[in-house]
Amino acid sequence: MEDENIALNSVLGLELNRVFFAVHDTPNKQKIIEFARDVLQSERAERPGSVSPEGPAS
Numbered sequence: 001m002e003d004e005n006i007a008l009n010s011v012l013g014l015e016l017n018r019v020f021f022a023v024h025d026t027p028n029k030q031k032i033i034e035f036a037r038d039v040l041q042s043e044r045a046e047r048p049g050s051v052s053p054e055g056p057a058s
Contacts, residue, residue, distance in 0.1 A: 020032050 016032065016036055020029060023029050023032065
């Protein structure tokens with residue numbers, strides 16, 4: 001199950017990256033970044049004991 005999650009997250013990350021660079025409008029890019037941040041934070045909250053690395057300041 002862990003391997004499946006890693007593979008799925010890799011595919012989703014690649015797709016998100018592709019969409020991000022296909023979008024030319026800066027406000028829409030910001031929405032993509034915020035969505036990805038929300039998803040990552042919710043996943044970390046579901047995993048007790050996981051360490052959350054510090055992200056870049058925006």
